[in-house]
Amino acid sequence: MKKKIALLPGDGIGPEVVNEAVKCLDAIASRFGHDFEYIEAPVGAIAIDQTGNPLPESTLEVCREADAILFGSIGDPKYDDDPTAKVRPEQGLLRLRKEMQLYTNIRPVEAYPELIDQSPLKNDRIAGTDFVIYRELTGGIYFGEKWLSEDQESASDLCLYTADEIRRIGHLAFQAAEKRRKKLTLVDKANVLESSRLWRRTITELGKAYPDVQLDFLFVDNAAMQIVLNPSQFDVVLTENMFGDILSDEGSVIAGSIGLLASASVGDSTALFEPIHGSFPQAKGLNIANPVASILSAAMLLDHFNMTEEALVLRQAVSQSLKQGVVTSDLKSGSPFGTSEVGDFIADFAGDDS
Amino acid sequence: MKKKIALLPGDGIGPEVVNEAVKCLDAIASRFGHDFEYIEAPVGAIAIDQTGNPLPESTLEVCREADAILFGSIGDPKYDDDPTAKVRPEQGLLRLRKEMQLYTNIRPVEAYPELIDQSPLKNDRIAGTDFVIYRELTGGIYFGEKWLSEDQESASDLCLYTADEIRRIGHLAFQAAEKRRKKLTLVDKANVLESSRLWRRTITELGKAYPDVQLDFLFVDNAAMQIVLNPSQFDVVLTENMFGDILSDEGSVIAGSIGLLASASVGDSTALFEPIHGSFPQAKGLNIANPVASILSAAMLLDHFNMTEEALVLRQAVSQSLKQGVVTSDLKSGSPFGTSEVGDFIADFAGDDS
Ligand SMILES: [Mg+2]
Ligand SMILES: [Mg+2]
Numbered sequence: 001m002k003k004k005i006a007l008l009p010g011d012g013i014g015p016e017v018v019n020e021a022v023k024c025l026d027a028i029a030s031r032f033g034h035d036f037e038y039i040e041a042p043v044g045a046i047a048i049d050q051t052g053n054p055l056p057e058s059t060l061e062v063c064r065e066a067d068a069i070l071f072g073s074i075g076d077p078k079y080d081d082d083p084t085a086k087v088r089p090e091q092g093l094l095r096l097r098k099e100m101q102l103y104t105n106i107r108p109v110e111a112y113p114e115l116i117d118q119s120p121l122k123n124d125r126i127a128g129t130d131f132v133i134y135r136e137l138t139g140g141i142y143f144g145e146k147w148l149s150e151d152q153e154s155a156s157d158l159c160l161y162t163a164d165e166i167r168r169i170g171h172l173a174f175q176a177a178e179k180r181r182k183k184l185t186l187v188d189k190a191n192v193l194e195s196s197r198l199w200r201r202t203i204t205e206l207g208k209a210y211p212d213v214q215l216d217f218l219f220v221d222n223a224a225m226q227i228v229l230n231p232s233q234f235d236v237v238l239t240e241n242m243f244g245d246i247l248s249d250e251g252s253v254i255a256g257s258i259g260l261l262a263s264a265s266v267g268d269s270t271a272l273f274e275p276i277h278g279s280f281p282q283a284k285g286l287n288i289a290n291p292v293a294s295i296l297s298a299a300m301l302l303d304h305f306n307m308t309e310e311a312l313v314l315r316q317a318v319s320q321s322l323k324q325g326v327v328t329s330d331l332k333s334g335s336p337f338g339t340s341e342v343g344d345f346i347a348d349f350a351g352d353d354s
Numbered sequence: 355m356k357k358k359i360a361l362l363p364g365d366g367i368g369p370e371v372v373n374e375a376v377k378c379l380d381a382i383a384s385r386f387g388h389d390f391e392y393i394e395a396p397v398g399a400i401a402i403d404q405t406g407n408p409l410p411e412s413t414l415e416v417c418r419e420a421d422a423i424l425f426g427s428i429g430d431p432k433y434d435d436d437p438t439a440k441v442r443p444e445q446g447l448l449r450l451r452k453e454m455q456l457y458t459n460i461r462p463v464e465a466y467p468e469l470i471d472q473s474p475l476k477n478d479r480i481a482g483t484d485f486v487i488y489r490e491l492t493g494g495i496y497f498g499e500k501w502l503s504e505d506q507e508s509a510s511d512l513c514l515y516t517a518d519e520i521r522r523i524g525h526l527a528f529q530a531a532e533k534r535r536k537k538l539t540l541v542d543k544a545n546v547l548e549s550s551r552l553w554r555r556t557i558t559e560l561g562k563a564y565p566d567v568q569l570d571f572l573f574v575d576n577a578a579m580q581i582v583l584n585p586s587q588f589d590v591v592l593t594e595n596m597f598g599d600i601l602s603d604e605g606s607v608i609a610g611s612i613g614l615l616a617s618a619s620v621g622d623s624t625a626l627f628e629p630i631h632g633s634f635p636q637a638k639g640l641n642i643a644n645p646v647a648s649i650l651s652a653a654m655l656l657d658h659f660n661m662t663e664e665a666l667v668l669r670q671a672v673s674q675s676l677k678q679g680v681v682t683s684d685l686k687s688g689s690p691f692g693t694s695e696v697g698d699f700i701a702d703f704a705g706d707d708s
Contacts, residue, residue, distance in 0.1 A: 102623035120479045120582050135546075139511065146548035156514040159495065163507045189596075194500035198509035222603040228474050228582060242543075246600060250578040 005064035013289035014072025020291035020343025021298040027351030030309045044074030044089035054092030073272035086284040102265035104169045105135040111250040114322040119256030127269040134173040135244025140164045161195045166202040173238040174210040183214045185237035187223045259290040262297035274295035285303035287338035290328040312353025317350035356389040363396040366633025367643035368426025374645035374697025375652040381705030398428030398443035403521045425628035440692030456619035458487040458523045464606040468676040473610030485588035488527040489598025493519045515549045520556040527592040528564040537589035541701035543648040616651035627651035641692035644682040671704035
């Protein structure tokens with residue numbers, strides 16, 4: 001299959017980890033006979049330095065023409081530490097999400113047996129955890145009408161949803177559940193909120209088209225407890241923007257391996273894949289950054305291309321690197337392996353069909 | 355000191371656990387020379403059975419005349435399992451909170467060394483945790499204007515706050531921090547929400563009157579992570595209604611002892627103290643219910659009366675029962691101690707000034 005992939009390495013360790021992800025994609029392409037074309041474009045601090053704009057029009061053009069976007073990370077202390085800075089690297093990503101209408105954020109949470117001692121949860125609680133959060137990303141209270149009274153003594157925010165907004169992410173979540181363990185949990189607060197009741201009615205109605213998927217419901221306060229108490233009960237979790245923000249961040253810490261977590265932001269015409277970690281400028285160029293989150297975001301990109309076996313092979317290669325201890329020093333102190341050695345190992349394993 | 359306490363034991367195990375809390379209050383009263391007068395009144399299912407109303411006017415009257423309310427628990431399967439029931443036991447508590455204008459919910463989260471193995475968190479993560487959440491209880495999105503479009507395809511909820519609503523709970527939270535470790539963390543989403551920015555401005559302004567208290571800020575998504583990653587960093591956490599709902603439920607599970615957790619709901623004229631657990635009708639009358647949450651809610655009631663030493667003595671007695679293993683079987687399977695034996699032990703220890 002022929003695919004055009006926009007590479008937006010960004011700042012800090014972004015270029016290094018994206019480089020390892022591309023190594024792995026190349027290994028997969030040659031093993032499975034695909035043709036991946038990469039077009040690199042600047043975003044973030046490096047784009048500000050070059051053009052004054054964290055998301056230059058030319059970068060947006062590259063993204064529009066690509067089948068998918070592989071993103072590194074953005075942020076640079078030069079801008080973070082300057083409160084008078086008018087443009088900030090982070091605006092590049094926010095505008096990109098908005099311009100490309102990326103309305104669904106997907107965050108897998110998986111407990112690797114090799115890393116279980118690093119989880120803040122007791123080992124028997126976190127063992128077997130493997131779920132994915134589908135968070136609505138462009139609606140709800142974060143984007144609703146804001147109001148401040150003239151005397152500045154009252155303020156409000158509106159949480160508004162339409163059934164159409166709910167249906168488009170709902171279909172993606174049901175489709176994901178069909179390919180996984182066939183369980184979808186809608187998180188809402190339908191006992192109190194009108195917008196949550198709209199979510200519940202709409203998703204219940206949608207569920208009739210997915211008879212194989214078991215649909216259940218959880219109030220958001222209970223969900224915040226269950227993620228700590230019994231995270232392995234979940235398969236696909238679907239929720240609105242703010243609940244998803246809170247729960248996906250809570251979920252990101254329970255597996256004890258934030259350096260391994262990838263995410264996808266999906267719209268109708270394209271999708272963006274990135275590690276959830278930041279740009280760690282202090283690690284830049286030292287060959288110590290963990291490339292696994294970026295490599296796993298490449299695996300999500302393969303899933304998005306419906307290259308299910310290819311994604312599985314790449315994930316198995318990552319597991320193998322953890323099993324054999326071929327990891328960067330954030331996972332095993334004193335490890336002799338750097339960013340590129342870990343990337344080489346995973347790419348070799350993923351590309352080897354013997 | 356002379357104080358009038360309304361007793362609302364309610365349903366299920368409520369009467370049994372409130373009975374043990376009263377034992378402890380009596381022991382404290384006799385040791386410190388106080389005079390506690392109790393007036394009992396029905397609420398919940400038992401009140402429906404007797405009067406058809408989960409919160410009879412006579413009960414409300416008792417509460418209005420009392421200095422504080424000691425509440426048990428409500429709920430009965432006879433009503434829960436009947437979807438056609440027009441009155442429900444739970445309405446009794448909701449109406450009571452509203453009628454008495456109880457605008458602040460207080461939830462302590464404390465890790466007892468003896469129970470640390472039962473926490474879902476690894477022992478070194480939970481050790482030393484001792485914080486309290488101040489949650490605004492009568493404003494925000496749960497009470498804001500709700501809207502559903504005529505075609506039922508759009509719905510919204512409004513999150514509205516006034517500075518006055520924020521100030522009254524803010525003062526309580528700062529005062530609590532002054533008596534504790536002098537740290538107050540405001541949880542909001544001020545990078546996105548106008549109402550959160552009102553919270554941040556108002557609390558920052560209020561903080562000038564409490565120069566001893568160190569005030570810091572955390573976004574709600576980060577707070578959801580920090581409660582799992584490093585719960586011992588918190589002292590007093592202050593937040594709005596919905597964030598408080600989510601975080602206090604998340605907080606309630608990390609200590610591994612939900613049967614031990616108490617809460618207070620405070621207004622300008624009175625305050626209500628209750629365990630956070632439910633009415634467990636299946637345990638009713640078996641002398642197996644854990645009375646500690648009810649006893650700790652009595653300790654919060656003593657705090658509310660500014661009986662600081664008395665509250666401390668009662669909490670030390672609870673710690674002693676845990677240390678000596680005088681606990682109900684939910685905490686130690688096969689324990690020979692029942693509800694009344696545990697209550698006796700704690701009351702004896704609290705009343706003993708030798
Ligand atoms: Mg977040
Ligand atoms: Mg709750």
